[in-house]
């Protein structure tokens with residue numbers, strides 16, 4: 001028998017994100033399962049994307065083991081574990097080569113996965129023979145939230161499920177402190193219990209009030225134009241943060257077109273209503289590409305400078321005509 005050893009583990013995971021938090025829970029279980037004779041202490045760090053290169057700082061990698069989860073690859077000498085499911089995980093060929101030079105049973109990337117949480121759990125089972133089936137609730141919610149697979153616009157907007165309120169609290173407050181409070185609890189208590197706890201309810205209440213104000217602004221600024229809910233927020237600077245709100249307010253709309261501006265940009269966001277009355281007949285990413293933007297079949301965006309507001313309105317008019325044709 002090996003004597004019990006102490007090991008420190010740093011887990012850098014996607015911050016302000018349900019899947020990032022859940023990934024850290026599942027990774028901790030995997031690690032404990034693999035090193036059951038070891039007394040491991042875990043420190044969780046929240047990684048966030050910002051303008052610039054969004055690398056994980058090398059100064060964070062101070063553990064005996066260091067993991068990056070659900071976040072862009074960073075080629076760091078002390079990195080020992082990596083899991084991610086983003087197609088955009090590798091910024092450069094050099095990053096990919098670094099990843100491929102690491103031991104193959106310590107680094108996993110699969111862009112086909114709905115959530116990184118699911119990737120870690122499946123790897124634990126298939127690669128290491130560890131069954132984490134008791135975390136099924138956490139896995140299912142991570143899949144649903146990361147793919148926005150909600151049953152209805154109402155579910156996405158009203159957030160009656162405690163798990164969706166926990167998601168909202170994480171989006172606002174999911175920093176190092178919050179992760180180091182929540183992850184140990186989720187290792188001991190069921191997800192539903194943690195999500196329903198007073199700490200989460202207290203933090204959700206002001207978020208709910210702000211969301212209500214956002215929805216009122218969306219309603220006020222939106223007109224139905226044929227099959228489209230067209231929302232012009234150009235009069236006042238600010239990002240749109242209630243992305244499913246339009247489909248809840250205008251359930252008959254097949255598409256949404258939202259114009260907004262911040263000090264740095266004017267933005268047109270286009271989406272298909274997955275709960276709407278009609279099938280999608282347009283490739284939204286293609287439409288955006290023709291106007292200098294990009295995206296996927298169901299969602300896309302075009303960014304222009306805030307000085308080009310007149311041009312932005314012209315583009316909106318062209319897009320409304322095309323989506324209604």
Ligand SMILES: [Mn+2]
Nearest residue numbers: 019070116146
């Ligand atoms: Mn994810």
